[in-house]
Amino acid sequence: MAGASRNGNGGLGTRALLWTLPVLLLTLYVVPFAGVISWSVTQPEVGFGQYWRILSGGDMTNVFLRTLRIAVVSTAITILVGFCLSYYWVMGSRLRQTILEVCIFIPFWISVLVRAFGWLIILRDNGLANGFLMATRLISEPLGTGRNEFAVIVGMVHFMVPFSVFPMATVMRKIDRRILLAAHGLGADPATVFRKIFLPLSMPGVFAAFVMVLVFSVGFFVTPAILGGGRVVMVAEAVFVQMFQTTNWGLGAAMSVVLLVLIGAIVGLAYRLLGLRSFVG
């Protein structure tokens, strides 16, 4: 038996390491979440009433629709900005690459809370942006850029752009420069080389970044809570409110389950369409 174990997947120590992650996931995530699921169909009474409330087209449906809208819009903007940044990073000279690396990494060191408050200071009615524009007489009254969807999207894009750069830059860096040179030499002008060669070859990175950022933004909490100021409530904040302020645990739990199903659907769809390999390179 000892021999068989050695010939198999290693000894007891290796197997213990192998099982650590699944056991942790099971005890710290799956089991508690099973509790959440059970609340969603038992609180306050047994049945699917809470789910019906979410799907029936009332307030809660609006929260989900708003969340999806904000997520899709901010993801699209993030990918656009991140793509330009990745292109500029990968194709640049050494100096440009170094400067961009610093610019991409520094935001990681700053807490999401601090960054949200930073944007609040800039965007609110008596904040930096409106103050500057009014002082230069470009506008006569504040643009209303604080505490609305616009502010939430600005904050979310700012948070997610650095994350979107990595999958795209990794794929772009793997594109053989000689292929671009060949296309140019065979008669394609720079715009055509970009459209027909560079863009198709970087699409795996774009898809990977898109799915990652979309999943991320559907569950955003801090940024919309601060920059939305209670007027732009997204699902995560709504769950928080149901759980801790109105103590409607059943509704909060049902929303969590729907959110999880939504994210699972996005990931599953991406997996089916693109394959997991395009995410890990």
Add this chain to the structure above:
Amino acid sequence: MTSHIKMVGVSKAFGAFNALNRIDLDIRRGEFLTFLGPSGSGKTTLLMILAGFEKPSGGMVTKDGADITGVSADRRNFGMVFQGYALFPHMSVADNIGFPLRVRGVDKRERQARVADMVDLVGLAGHQSKRPQDLSGGQQQRVALARALVFGPELLLLDEPLSALDKNLREQLQFELKEIHRKTGTTFVFVTHDQNEALALSDRIAIFNHGDIVQIDTPERLYSAPCDRFTAEFLGSINIFKLKNPRRQNGSIIGEFGGQVLSAPALEGAISSLLSVRPEFLDVREAGPASDEDGVRAVLRAQVYQGGSTILKLATADGSELIAMRAAGQAPCVEIDKPVWVTWPRLRGRLIPENSLSREVTEPLTTTMGGTWKITSNRTA
């Protein structure tokens, strides 16, 4: 043949490093011209300037008399085959080949017809819908060639296109390349560091060293009449005897080597002390030189059997080495370490100019007083 592309005083500097020193070159219409030289000799840089990917630091490139120095690569209408092929991995074979036509706005029906013609020319029938990564190296090479020729370029540039292939396939593709050159009549400019490839394919070869074209001529003339020691040693193997006290006598140069008087027809200009003989002209035997022959004493050190021929390595009294080639069928008649004569017909001895014609000194000459040998080709399988 008429002149097609002309390069006048083309130079290229990368920082303080001169990759090319004022190159003058006349490429003739329809010829197969090879740039041959060691790595770092400037041959690829010149190809990149020709293609329009690099801007020369000085000088001018003209096509049929018109200046094209500032014309970008996509407007030059030259085909190019890259080292490693650089095929588009997200396109099928047919789309790869059709790409140059698509960017030129050729309509779909004509595009398909011309792609089909190219597929036949390079022998890729049945592979049109495959992706490049599903093809073998030789097939990828053919796709790259078809893609570079499909739009009927006036000039085809090839950057070491065969270097990634194994020996047998390389030889087969050499024949195909030669055949395609004949069929299309396009001007080919081919870059390689493989002398055998250059000798096999080219109408003319330009020998590159340290950013200069040292000599440009037909393969036969380069091999039989190298203009300097670098060319002589770079193409094939050669034995070089440094003569003591070289002097003129009846239209020849004579001088001593290892106690023997050797001679060769004099060159124009200064007296040279470097007498060269190709290994295939050397005979190794016990009898001394006949009246129309020259010879030196040596001992046989080693023999290398190569199938079609045998390479003999010999050493002269002063320790310098000689290399002789014996065709198959001639039984080796000498024993290892036994004194023998190495002889050759006097007419086969050839002087090599000591002062290189190139503007820069090429390889530093070895300090051995006598002959030196060097096998430049070590690419025996």
